[in-house]
Amino acid sequence: QVQLVESGGGSVQAGGSLRLSCAASGYTISNRCMGWFRQAPGKEREGVAGISSGGGVTYVIDSVQGRFTISRDNAKNTVYLQIDSLKPEDTAIYYCAVSDDNDSAYCGTWARYTYWGQGTQVTVSS
Numbered sequence: 724q725v726q727l728v729e730s731g732g733g734s735v736q737a738g739g740s741l742r743l744s745c746a747a748s749g750y751t752i753s754n755r756c757m758g759w760f761r762q763a764p765g766k767e768r769e770g771v772a773g774i775s776s777g778g779g780v781t782y783v784i785d786s787v788q789g790r791f792t793i794s795r796d797n798a799k800n801t802v803y804l805q806i807d808s809l810k811p812e813d814t815a816i817y818y819c820a821v822s823d824d825n826d827s828a829y830c831g832t833w834a835r836y837t838y839w840g841q842g843t844q845v846t847v848s849s
Contacts (some may be wrong), residue, residue: 725750727819727840735809743804743843745819752776753797756822756830759804760839761815768818770833772804782831787813790807809847816842 731743743759758773772793773782783791791804802819820836822829829835 725821725838727815727821727838728811729736729817729819729840729843732843732845733811733815734848737781737810737847737849738807739847740805741806741809741845743817743819745802745808746800747800747821750821752795752800752821754825754826756827756835757795757802758820758822758830758833758836759791759802760791760818760820760836761813761845762818763812763815766815770836772832773804773822773830773833773836775827775830776825777827780827785832792815798813806845807844811847811849812845813845816844818842 726748762768774793778795792809795802818839820839822835826837
């Protein structure tokens with residue numbers, strides 16, 4: 724049974740940085756798109772970044788472009804999200820997810836992601 728465990732969240736001041744990690748177990752993610760989602764209070768969950776199985780293709784939504792970087796280490800079965808220049812509006816629970824796809828063309832298609840971890844809280848104060 725696949726397990727995705729996120730870590731690295733916390734409370735930071737605006738302008739700071741965080742590196743979120745997602746460790747997968749019970750499942751080899753090396754042949755799947757992986758992604759990061761977030762859900763802010765009172766809002767729907769949204770996809771923010773996706774990465775192809777080999778890591779060569781990434782997708783980041785426009786609103787966080789230049790501040791969010793997704794990467795992966797298949798040898799460690801782990802995906803990362805580097806968040807720089809944090810803003811209060813980045814406050815949310817951040818989830819990693821695995822897609823049904825291994826086609827890099829669909830790693831930015833959020834509806835293809837079918838399993839999420841439990842999430843890690845990120846809180847940004849002004």
